[in-house]
Amino acid sequence: MAHRADVRVVDAALYFLPVATRVPLKFGTETLTSVTCARACVRVAGARGRVAEGWGETPLSVQWVWPSARPYEERHAALKEFCAGLAGAWKRFEERGHALEIGHAFLEERLGALLAAFNAARGGAEPVPRLAALACAAPFDLALHDAYGACNGAPIYATYGADWLSRDLAAYLAGEAGVSFAGRYPADYLVQEPPRRLPAWHLVGGKDALDAAELDGTEPDDGYPVTLDDWIRADGLNCLKVKLRGNDAAWDRARLAKVSAIAETLGVRWLTADFNCTVTDPAYVTEILDRLLRDEPRTYARILYVEQPFPYDLEAHAIDVSGVAARKPLFMDESAHDWRLVRLGRSLGWTGVALKTCKTQTGALLSLCWARAHGMALMVQDLTNPMLAQIPHALLGAHAGTIMGVETNAMQFYPDASRPEAAVHPGLYRRRGGMIDLATLQGPGFGGRVERIRRGLPPPAVAFEGSFGFNE
Secondary structure (H helix, E strand, C coil): CCCCCCEEEEEEEEEEEEEEEEEEEEECCEEEEEEEEEEEEEEEECHHHCEEEEEEEEECCHHHHCCCCCCHHHHHHHHHHHHHHHHHHHHCCCCEECHHHHHHHHHHHHHHHHHHHHHHHCCCCCCCCHHHHHHHHHHHHHHHHHHHHHHHCCEHHHHCCCCCCCCCHHHCCCCCCCCCCCCCCHHHHCCCCCCCEEEEEEEECCCCCCCHHHCCCCCCCCCCCCCHHHHHHHHCCCEEEEECCCCCHHHHHHHHHHHHHHHHHHCCCEEEEECCCCCCCHHHHHHHHHHHHHHCHHHHHHEEEEECCCCCCCCCCCCCCHHHHCCCCEEECCCCCCHHHHHHHHHHCCCEEEECHHHCHHHHHHHHHHHHHCCCEEEECCCCCCHHHHHHHHHHHHHHCCCCCEECCHHHHCHHHHHHHHHHCHHHCCCECCEEECCCCCCCECCCCHHHCCCCCCCCCECCCCCCCCCC
């Protein structure tokens, strides 16, 4: 059924913004020292000739979305090429409706076919995985939601209810165990009065110096903290996410114990353990947790949840994880590509979902609704989001009703990258008292007020086609 607020995409543009890290960030077996952010602008047209633009951005974190032994640059180039192809596909996509409806149609009807065709055209090269394809799709999907709000003069989170959507969630989701989505909309599962300040989780990378004794002289001298204890003091941190190896139990236990000792000294309350998909046997995790409970009970008590120890391809690695989940809440991250995989994860014993806007706003909302309807806990995790990528990420965290705040760590790894955005939204790009502040996010779409952000963009990788129109 058509709705007066419906829009249609009429054009799209794509930019690539390179960013270098000030310190390395380890993902599983790989290390990130730079990233390309894909920034999309989507134009939509609505009723009575209204035209609006929206913006979306996602870091193409190759090591996270496409772990592989293949050379980094080979994978990086493939992702940029796929992004460019998606820009062309969006220019030709004629679906009309709410941003959620259009985004869902693209993900269901186009993305899989585009990915299959792209991989086939690459011959014998290693296929681009689904997670990487979602990261490439995310900037356009985010820009679509932003543009929909802009076209209708409404904050996007005010539009996820029955007054705006033509179909309820039953059109997208299948419930289990007596759960029905008939007559239910995303707004029914979102926080109705979202907080303007959120607790900020700080990432303790595998290569990060915890204290002065671990410094080796190669650290940057740029005015920002370097050691964990200095970061805690500077930002008033109360939540630490600890990256672990997942293949060296002694190192992992010692790392957690040392971080916890620093936390004890400086008054930090919460930890989470992130094994980054490197574990194949649940006993590895349960033995670490059990030894911590026995030998380091205060460390064990600080661990709020455990994040994604196991390989992210749940269908290929259908591991019963109920033993881990019996000890601590166990959150899917890389595995949670969409609500169907969240459903599979729940059947295997996972108890929570870490949402990420880098898998699309549309997908994050649908996963959120399915998970909450089935009693799963939620977190919103970072992909080290700088610049515009931070805005929808923080808003999702505020509206999701997470177990505790939101992960936000771009200020650790490339704080200067976001200077133009921070001039408009200072509380969003700096952690004060262990919190980020979303109060400046106001107005239509994501409320980012991009027109006020004075950032020069490089030449587009895919440009607008120029003139456009829309016949009602």
